Amino acid sequence: MKILYGVQGTGNGHIARARIMAKAFAKRDDIEVDFIFSGRDPSRYFDMEVFGNYRTVTGLTFITENGEVNRWETLKQANIRQFIRDVKQLNVAKYHVLLNDFEPVTAWAAKMKDLSSISISHQAAFKHKVPKQGEAWTDRMLMRTFAPCDVNLGVHWYHFGFPIMPPFIEESYSKATKGEHVLVYLPFENVEAIKALLEKFPNEKFVCYHPDIDGPFATANSQWRPLSKQTFQQALFECAGVIANGGFELSSECLQLGKKILVKPLKNQYEQTSNRVTLERMNRCDSMDSLDPNIVSKWLSKDSPEPITYPNSPDILINWLLEGDYMDTKRLCEQLWKITRFPESVRMSLANGA
Template sequence: MRILYGVQATGNGHITRARVLLPALQAAGAEVDVLFSGRPRERLFNMEPFGRYTHRRGLTFITEAGRVKWWQTLLQNRPVELMRDIRALDVRGYDLVLSDFEPVTAWAARRAAVPSLGIAHQYAFLYPIPGTGFSPWLKPSIRLFAPVDEAVGLHWSAFNAPILPPMIEPLTGQPSREADKVLVYLPFEARDEVVYWLSGLPKVRFRVYCNVDQPRTVDNVELLPFSRSGFQQDLYTCRGVIANAGFGLCSEAIQAGKNLLVKPLSGQLEQVSNAVVLEQMGLAQVMPRLGLDPIRHWLEQPAANPVPWPNVASTLARWILTGRQVPLEQLSRELWQDTRVPVITPA
């Protein structure tokens, strides 16, 4: 089977999924080409596992100080260039276009009538999910952004729907816990504000991954350039994780048994809903805004227990390569049956 795999690169969670699913597809016998969009090519890092991948501008969103700036987002995105890229992308030689919420490949497949399959956290929101409130525009916008013939949603619970568990790399080895070390990833927040609040807790060593060229230290706060290997090492050895409410990192932290404190990106419904779900499931604490009190309270909590996720990537790869003969509902039931997470249902 020849597959074109489109990956939305706005957030690292999509790329993290691709790092797991791509080798699973190749091991199952597929020939896979990968296309990334949503982030400038020069801002992608540690991309060696993807070989000679393709890049397009795609669509993204603009943030400032922890909030989505919708007007700037509309101005920065270029619909004419997007349409030109969709028309120029020839997908007729592929048996399947696989989209992790990536619009160029999804729309090119729709335009050429090539079979398409979506696998992403965003597709879970085609079903009722806690924290979404009354959002009549949500499902149409998901279908409009990256339309696919069949959509597979990923989440921390099935919510009585054919949703699959998170697709991340299985644990290798036993995570440890350095009592004074906290991993921080808040890319949508103002860096100076992050440093200001964290420096108010001098007994804790905060490892902050952000957009810097070289490591530097401000009091008890270590600022580090983006690095997949360094980040994973800190994740395995830290006491806990402070992050925005993105799906990928939260899934990794939960699996590693790390205490999790999330600050959802204001104006981004996916992250607002993620925070609600995490809090309802008892998997994280939530702070609506940065501050000393919520961080101090979080640091006083007992250590979390690891929650291993099943090997979703290998299961999906086999399912895809055998023609998706098993209904998605059955696949969902089989993957969730041995997963130890609290079961919640949407209101």
């Protein structure tokens, strides 16, 4: 079976999910997979060895400034001519199916050239009546037209009664320890603004990752590091908690590792504000709309939550792909939720919010 896999490269969460899939595919001798990434300058991808001879295209991306999506700049910098050229030039004839994680070039190429396509993304979950906040008609149009696929398999922390899969998380609670530092990952915020916030807590230790940091350095109470999957994961395993934007994959890892989370959703990005709503319904996060030291102070004093156990392997999904009955998503999702384990406190929170 030959699979084309399109991945949105704007955020590291899409790539993290694709890494888990790539590792599982590499163990099989009955599947060949080619990866295409878009939405990021090719020089800014890192730790990509698992994807083999992957390709990059320009695609479409979102422009952020100071923790907020700049819609005007996003529209102004969209290279529509290049996008159309990439779609037309992409040869999909040798593939049996497209897997797509919110990547527009491969999605539209598959649509135009009659290749079966399956969306395996967090964004696909928002096509259903899951908890949402701040959704505008432009958001609904974006979800329908940005990366359209024949089958939409959403990925979320709970199914809410829809064809939605749990996330695949390789890391287990057994790997986690509770160290002294707080991990800070706010890639859409200004570095100086983050520094100003953390300086208000001289007795705390912080480890901060940011895409604008070129090399490691230290301030009075903080270690600053460039993006690196390996060192980031170690800092995550050993941290006392995480301060982050409202992205899906990092929050998923925190849920499984039993790490407390303080989220500051990206403004004008309804996916992240909706993620906050679900995390709050599960009683698994605190949140802030700005870099608020008062909220940080209260959060720092809180205990760690009980972990959630999500599937650690996509083998059930891969076997389903090989069977070829792509419209039968119910059986697949039921199998995956059967091996997901929620603490009783989360079950009660979800039941009360239903």
